[in-house]
Amino acid sequence: MKNLLTIQDLRVYYYLREGAVRAVDGVSFFMKRGETVGLVGESGSGKSTLGLSILKLVSSPGKIVSGKILFNGNDIAGWNEKKMRLLRGSRISMVFQDPMTSLNPLMRIEEHLVETIRTHQKIPKAEAKKKASLLLNEVGIPPERGGDYPHQFSGGMRQRIGIALAIALNPDLLIADEFTSSLDVIVQFQILNLMKKLKASHQMGLIFISHDISLVSEIADRIALMYAGQIVEFAPADIFFSEPLHPYSEGLLNSVPNIELSDQKLNYIPGMPPDLVRPPDGCRFYPRCPYGEDICRRKEPPLVQIEKEHMVKCFRYDGKKSRT
């Protein structure tokens, strides 16, 4: 099967007065049609920037410096604004983190949907309205409420509206940036289930950006773990959770609180992520890594292919396991 999205050695820098912040620094991963990639990492690891750069929405002073973004086989990294605009919302769409501010406060939600549909399809307003009410129904909002303004909805409902907007044109790929983070746990679960259902019925690929690894485990087929602007481990979800290879993956999974364990101590990874203006020469995780060796400090670790679809950026696996 052909890949829906392949990202090769993507670099996105923010040019500030202090220097270039390497928010995304040589990232590669891929996903197939209909799959879900969980893009996980702590705050500032570059996962949101990576999400935005797939839509080429990184705003100044940010810039895509190099790399390829192959979407359905076309390298969209070189596309101009006009071509990108046709893609945005129709083939690739996005759900935002904060449903409270991602809707225009002065537009009825129906207008939001009609606007989205009519941006890409030249159909009469009445027809777009019909489509809008079907969409609202699909995400569990009574279509009668289409005439209401965003402030008349709760956070969970607004996120449902955000999802309706994102799936309005049956995109091939949906990027969801922390889209459940501002909701409470119960609503999070409902929205996540809704997303699973819609993903299956619309055959969409999903990039689920989150810092919440337990939430990601609910939905992802593949995990891409980011640290300091780089993907340190990319693996099928089941393998990642049962047998994490990178020391950071290991540390992260160990620090998920478990209420079944009696000891009350919270595990965490000591230290802080590095400064992305002047990242360390060697491995970026070296200062916090429990297995750090001398080579890690001097040289950047290679991306080691463990199995066909499993990659780790660490010296510990370099040459140790068979490459296929």
Added chain:
Amino acid sequence: MKYSISRFIVSNIIKNIFPRKGTEYFVLVGFILVLLIILMAIFAPFIAPYDPIKKVGEILERPSGKFLLGTDGLGRDVLSRIIFGARTAVLVTFLAVSISLSFGVLLGLLSGYTGGKFDTVFSLVMDAMYSFPGLILAIVLAAMLGPGILNTAMAIAVIYTPTYFRMVRGLVLSLKESLFVEAARAIGAKDRTIVFKYIFPNVISSIPIVLSLNAADAVLTLAALSFLGLGLPAPTPDWGFDLRAGHAYLASRIWWPSTFPGLMIVILTLGFSLLGEGLNEILNPELRR
């Protein structure tokens, strides 16, 4: 406009026909004063007892039953002149405010949204205009453009354009970074759509207050220009001009040709100011106690 701001203002005014607080009386009083003068301007030919530019009596007749507010130095009815003068005042104010509003808002939107060099240049030009004393700028322009309704209106409009520009640009700068604008971009909306459908409606709610306060100021500026003879050509009834013509007789205790036009200027300015301040109070929740 489908958006609710106009409806909101109207409903607030209606609600405030029976005001509860002192400040809410302001809006009502201001609104009534402005409305009365606008009606006076519209129906001037029906209300005015005499032709405002013809000699209808002796010169400088005292107020009497025949001439309620007396006659001026050329024997024209002062009452008729101030009624027709409302036309000049309302028309020039309306034009001046409309011109400055259109240019200020449009340039503010463009400049704020586009950013970059375009924005820098326009901001500098507008700031330069803003830093100039308003009346002096208007005098220079009025003298250059010559008399006439549109010319005077333009001379006045130049003073207020930067006010709208600065306000709108500031709002656009913060709105264009907001998440819903980014979301609009993510659905593939064009820049034009983003500016007029997402940004503009969120800007207009701040306009009525500034508009009303500027109108008050414009009335005064017009009066000043006319007073200095830079307003409209001579026989046109104009409060500022009549005030000037009448003030020569004040020394001989002939007060009516100047007092009544002056009073009208005060009333209209007061009306717009009260309206603006009151609206500010009602529409701006931060000022509410």
